[in-house]
Amino acid sequence: MEIHPLVTSYQQFITNRSNHKIGIIGQPDAGKSSLINALNNNNTAHTSVHTDATLQTKEYAFDTYGILVDFPGVGTEEVSTGYYKKLIQQSGINHFVYVFESKIKEADIELIKYLAKNDKELILIYNKTDALVDITNHDTVEELKRDKNTELKVTLKPYIKKPVSYIFVSTLTQEGLDTLRQTITEIFQAQQQDYKEKYAADDMLESYLNYKAHSLLPKLFTPSFKEVVMKKNYQSLERTILNHFKIQEDDVLDYKKEWPTIQEHIAKFDHPEVKEKVSGLKELAKIAQLLRTVFKLKTLNPVSTGLGALFEAGVVNAFPTIQGLTNYISEIKDIARKILEASQEAE
Ligand SMILES: Nc1nc2c(ncn2[C@@H]2O[C@H](COP(=O)(O)OP(=O)(O)O)[C@@H](O)[C@H]2O)c(=O)[nH]1
Ligand SMILES: [Mg+2]
Structure with a gap:
């Protein structure tokens, strides 16, 4: 095989x-x-x-x-x-x-x-x-x-x-x-x-997945990140994420009933109530917290270019976008985990 x-x-x-x-x-x-x-x-x-x-x-x-x-x-x-x-x-x-x-x-x-x-x-x-x-x-x-x-x-x-x-x-x-x-x-x-x-070992698998998530950062938060987000052209981000985790269409179909999209994830957070709760500086702090957890970051330096551009452009309520994006990544990471767990058992 x-x-x-x-x-x-x-x-x-x-x-x-x-x-x-x-x-x-x-x-x-x-x-x-x-x-x-x-x-x-x-x-x-x-x-x-x-x-x-x-x-x-x-x-x-x-x-x-x-x-x-x-x-x-x-x-x-x-x-x-x-x-x-x-x-x-x-x-x-x-x-x-x-x-x-x-x-x-x-x-x-x-x-x-x-x-x-x-x-x-x-x-x-x-x-x-x-x-x-x-x-x-x-x-x-x-x-x-x-x-x-x-x-x-x-x-x-x-x-x-x-x-x-x-x-x-x-x-x-x-x-x-x-x-x-x-x-x-x-x-x-x-x-x-x-x-x-x-x-x-479970901890080796987790540290590999964390390493993968971490090394995805520079591929996502590029100078063109702002354009992508403003044009809601999320497919290109999805492609980047799938490629980075070496996940193929077949894998998604094997492990998920539905095809996950960033847009769908964003929609879950893009409610007026959610929007009202987080705004301005508070939003930035929440985004920072979210990114630190998902990517296991000590500082936000690696993503500052992409995020900075986003805020300069006055993208309001970037929180749902970032939340949707990170949830999508977690989902793809889960598929990767399952593929690797299966290979651990096959060893
Ligand atoms: N008499 C004898 N000569 C050996 C033996 N093993 C290696 N030599 C010779 O020792 C020389 C140096 O061998 P080489 O493998 O290049 O040594 P290295 O410098 O430690 O890598 C060569 O001329 C080999 O033919 C051995 O078991 N007996
Ligand atoms: Mg020698």
């Missing part, structure tokens, strides 16, 4: 508020990009023999949900630790795979300290295990790995409370790749679960 454009827009809204990324960071030339390729079983990330080729982050789809983000190397001439911290912060990512291939360096410690302080989750990787050999041939590979873990524990003890150890991997021999793939898959599954919970 075709996905409703409003549903697509809500999905994007939730995606933007959910984590679905894992950052691959660590020492230069440690094999970060190679790991992304190995995990994906295809060659997409750019790897390099000489220096770390990545200066910016690059994203690679891991599965239908998760994205692996390739970072530059930590502690190179090109990328200062300050710039690196900024990259991490801007990414908004919470989970990181930190890749080592040699002794832990000053720059690594500084970055890990920063990550721990910012409550980021860390998976520690020791790559190129195939090259882990003792030149004097005294120690076995197992002993070398144990020493590496000891170095890790001792060095990171001041910064990370929980016990730490490496996942030993090699993109060359495939060692440890299944374990790493499994760990990453579990993180993405948890993130996807979180996405689903957010998608189904």
Whole structure:
């Protein structure tokens, strides 16, 4: 079935508020990009023999949900630790795979300290295990790995409370790749679960609808708002509102018995008795109150152009018009809510 454009827009809204990324960071030339390729079983990330080729982050789809983000190397001439911290912060990512291939360096410690302080989750990787050999041939590979873990524990003890150890991997021999793939898959599954919970949450739906109402303002209260109102050309406003909420004719027919119009809503308030009660300054105050509630506004700045023009033109009793307009918007918002509620149940 075709996905409703409003549903697509809500999905994007939730995606933007959910984590679905894992950052691959660590020492230069440690094999970060190679790991992304190995995990994906295809060659997409750019790897390099000489220096770390990545200066910016690059994203690679891991599965239908998760994205692996390739970072530059930590502690190179090109990328200062300050710039690196900024990259991490801007990414908004919470989970990181930190890749080592040699002794832990000053720059690594500084970055890990920063990550721990910012409550980021860390998976520690020791790559190129195939090259882990003792030149004097005294120690076995197992002993070398144990020493590496000891170095890790001792060095990171001041910064990370929980016990730490490496996942030993090699993109060359495939060692440890299944374990790493499994760990990453579990993180993405948890993130996807979180996405689903957010998608189904009532308060997320309300905050999306409020965001939609809010972003409708500049489209309605344009400099031509006055003309539209004076000519009672409400269809153009209706079209703007329907388009903005991505509501189609079929939707209106599905969820409403009658076709709502602004004119009809205005008529309900355009009685002489109602008119007499509100006038002048009092009217302006009422309009302001109404708009603040409907659009969740802190100030009236975004609508002042349109409203100002209305009052300059001496449109008396603008209250029924604004009331009719906002009631119409509420009705369309209700249809949008129902469409999205149906999609929440279908999830
Ligand atoms: N021996 C060995 N070399 C590797 C391994 N993984 C990557 N490399 C090599 O390390 C170099 C740097 O790899 P790259 O993925 O570009 O590292 P990045 O800078 O961390 O992204 C390349 O020449 C890779 O072929 C590994 O597991 N074993
Ligand atoms: Mg790279």
